[in-house]
Amino acid sequence: MKKNTSFLFILICTTILLSSCARGLSERDKLLLELNEPEYLMAALWQQTSSEYRALCYQAFNVARDRIHLDLMKEWPKPRAVIIDLDETLVFNSPYNASGVMKEQNYPQEFYEWIASGKATLIPGAKEFLEYINKEGYEIFYVTNRRDESTDITLQQIIDLGVPQANSEHLLMRGTDHTKQGRRDKVAEEYVVILYIGDNCVDFLGDFYNASIEERKGVVVRNKEKWGRNFIILPNPMHGSWKKALYYGKGNLTDAEKLQLKIDLLETVDE
Template sequence: MNDIFKTLGLLTNNQEGKMNKRIKYAFLFVFIISCLLLISSSNNQNTEKIENVENQETIKPTLENEASLMAVLWCQASAEYRALAYQAYNIARLRLDEELQIDRNQKRAVIVDIDETVLDNSRYNAKEITDKQIYPDDFYKWIDMAKAEAIPGAKEFLDYAVSKGCDVFYISNRRVRCLDGTLRNLQKLGFPQAEEGHVLLKEDISSKEGRRQKVAKTHYITLLIGDNLIDFSEVFDIRSVEGRLASVENYKENFGKNFIVLPNPMHGAWFKALYDYDRNLSKEERTQKIIRYLKSY
């Protein structure tokens, strides 16, 4: 820059030396101020981002939300999830074919759970990650939208079972108030026997045993299909992690035989057991409880 001043005759050599120093100091001063402004602006942006995230608690990166994200993505985007769903229903078909070889003096029934067994609610679970959702109200709204998709292989298997003379019963712990949305969703997807009398929702008792016994009065229960141990028998109505693990050991012969299990890492009794079903815990307290079960070496 002082070359320009010299060219214009505005600087002597002596002045040029002084000017060099002044320009250097000026540049240094401008550089420091610019850096300070940049840091301050960057800090403001970070603060705004954090405030935005805090306004939407559910997308705040916590251990649980990271885990939910992975669980939902595994269900929605992994080919392995889809393969496991097909595997479950392929085994169900094999078992049903074997069972059909035996003479029964009662009509056969196949009992299926609904959520994450025949209907895929992963979009609701995704919504829980991206936007704050209030359970159960927002879940009821989701049910009422009747937008859940079918679990791969479910409809095909149930159509097959009905074609072989079986009745289908949908036993779910969705509340009775959700019957209309549930029926609309199942019917929209073309599920067989999706009608009142075949869809048994929760009235006041979470255990499904009473509803299974009701079906057993008129039918021989051939298969039970679900994503949660409570979908199979009251022997699994256990709330501790250790108790649940032990109960599966006790009945291990039944799995893949008359009990067909669908994968569900997103929610269920397995997760509630990790924090002792204690809904009053803060998120931090719940994380502390959950982490107790992590095994390392």
């Protein structure tokens, strides 16, 4: 903890120093300097310290529970299931990402060591919801895009976290199905999938995978009746396919080019 505090102190001092050095630079160059901070810093702080983050998680699982209440009044020709993602939907990885800030490293560096460490905790509200639907007889499928090599440690992790139906039949790893659509379709052959729960739009529809910002916004609008009904989404400002969309169609970019692109994407009152 002390190490983290020292890092933040040095970061703040560096920012102040850079700001004072920035006098004489153009306004745009100053903006570039201010924005060139470790990518996860504010996102991780928000996720770890804000009451808003926790409230949004509880809100998501309360909405999910209400949808189940309604569903229980219906009859279906097939058994019912819920599909839920793991990272940032069930498993809280923010300490891993915060360590990335300190070490200046990015996913997947040391991610699988973090999973194996057993230190990850649960997203607020997730376990209570899963216990409830388990009691009501729903099948639960954990659909993750973690690499297949991590199957054993992933299974052990969900067992240790104490969530229901944590077994190999209910854990669907990535394989070559990057969009998750193949696994969703497979489950839907045998079950009526009442809810999809995730933090990344790819957890709901394959159309979000490898698509531009505008295409992704279009998919959201075309499916607007499903959010909060069939699709339950949790907040995650740290990572996801939305970040890839920032650079969609741009090829390989340097860090400086990525930064410039991010600034160019910002909509401001001057434009």
